[in-house]
Amino acid sequence: DSGVTQTPKHLITATGQRVTLRCSPRSGDLSVYWYQQSLDQGLQFLIQYYNGEERAKGNILERFSAQQFPDLHSELNLSSLELGDSALYFCASSVGVAVYNEQFFGPGTRLTVL
Amino acid sequence: GDSVTQMEGPVTLSEEAFLTINCTYTATGYPSLFWYVQYPGEGLQLLLKATKADDKGSNKGFEATYRKETTSFHLEKGSVQVSDSAVYFCALSDQTGANNLFFGTGTRLTVIP
Numbered sequence: 001d002s003g004v005t006q007t008p009k010h011l012i013t014a015t016g017q018r019v020t021l022r023c024s025p026r027s028g029d030l031s032v033y034w035y036q037q038s039l040d041q042g043l044q045f046l047i048q049y050y051n052g053e054e055r056a057k058g059n060i061l062e063r064f065s066a067q068q069f070p071d072l073h074s075e076l077n078l079s080s081l082e083l084g085d086s087a088l089y090f091c092a093s094s095v096g097v098a099v100y101n102e103q104f105f106g107p108g109t110r111l112t113v114l
Numbered sequence: 115g116d117s118v119t120q121m122e123g124p125v126t127l128s129e130e131a132f133l134t135i136n137c138t139y140t141a142t143g144y145p146s147l148f149w150y151v152q153y154p155g156e157g158l159q160l161l162l163k164a165t166k167a168d169d170k171g172s173n174k175g176f177e178a179t180y181r182k183e184t185t186s187f188h189l190e191k192g193s194v195q196v197s198d199s200a201v202y203f204c205a206l207s208d209q210t211g212a213n214n215l216f217f218g219t220g221t222r223l224t225v226i227p
Contacts, residue, residue, distance in 0.1 A: 002157060033214065043158075043203060043217040056214055090157055097213045099146045099165060105157035 003027065004106035006091050012112045018079040021109045025072055025093030031055070032074040033094075033103060034066055038087035049074055050097055081113045116141040120204045120218025127194055127225050135189040135221045137178075137204035145206040147171075147180055147187040148215065152201045161189075161202070194225045 003026035013019055025032050034046040036059075045058035049068035060066075063081075068074045078085060088108045094101040121136040139147065146165040150158040162171030167182035176191045187204060204218040 002159070004157070031213070035215075042219045045214045045216065048214055056208070058214060092158075094213065099207045099213055101213060102160050102163075103213070103215065105150075105159070107155075107157045 002104040002106060004091060004093050004104050006089075006106040006109050008109060009107070010110050010112070012114065013081060014114055015081055015083060017081050017113075018077065019081065019111065021076040021078070021089050021091075021111075023074045023076070023091030023093075023106060025074070025091075026104055029093035029095050029104070030072065031094045031097050031101070032068055032072070033092040034060075034074070034076050035090040035092065035105075036087050037090060037108070038084075040084075041087075043090075046076070048097075055097065078111070083113050086111055086113045116145060116206060116208060116216050118204050118206055118216055118218040121221050122219070123201075123221040123223070125221060125223045127223070129196055129225055129227050130193045131225075133189070133191040133194045133198075133223065135202055135204075135223070137187045137189065137218060139185050139187065139204075139206050141185075141206060141209070143209045144182070145209055147178070148205040148207070149176070149178055149187070149189050150203040150205060150217075152203065152220070154200070158203065194223070196225045196227055199223055199225050 005024045046060040048056040092103040148163045149161040162173040164171040164180035205215045
């Protein structure tokens, strides 16, 4: 158990809908990362937050957004869903943003868009 | 941009066989390099890492050496076990100071008794 929790575990929805994925980082971790794992794109970095502020963006679509709240949990919002958004979404957390700060991954949320 | 190229799988080995999974990278500077492992139904776990050239990361019998001259970070284990069956990802850290990871495509290893 990494200490990172993600809810829900599974999500099935239809095209055009909007969903919210939730992540609670390990106690004491200030940085949260979101990654998408899909069959065609592999594992890709989406976005990072540090202590409530957006710090870095990767290959995140404009239809996707995220935020980190004062209690440090984070939510990833996916809207106008398409079939290709079906993937496993991982959250990771670390104490800080230095390279030696190990990232701990949650178990993931599996999103299926029908 | 920075990227990681990883040996295609799947790889099937008999128990106690020698394992090598190749990983090469492209980066403009000196990234840190990682191997992550994903067991069935679980998230990724850090297996080992190396932060500078010629560093050797090791854990649970796995080893990888950061080779700057060949831009490689191959994963090796002398004697695999059934419990090593998993997907292995090579990754590098970005160099903007944000500590984000860029992953290879993953290599699925199956070890048969």
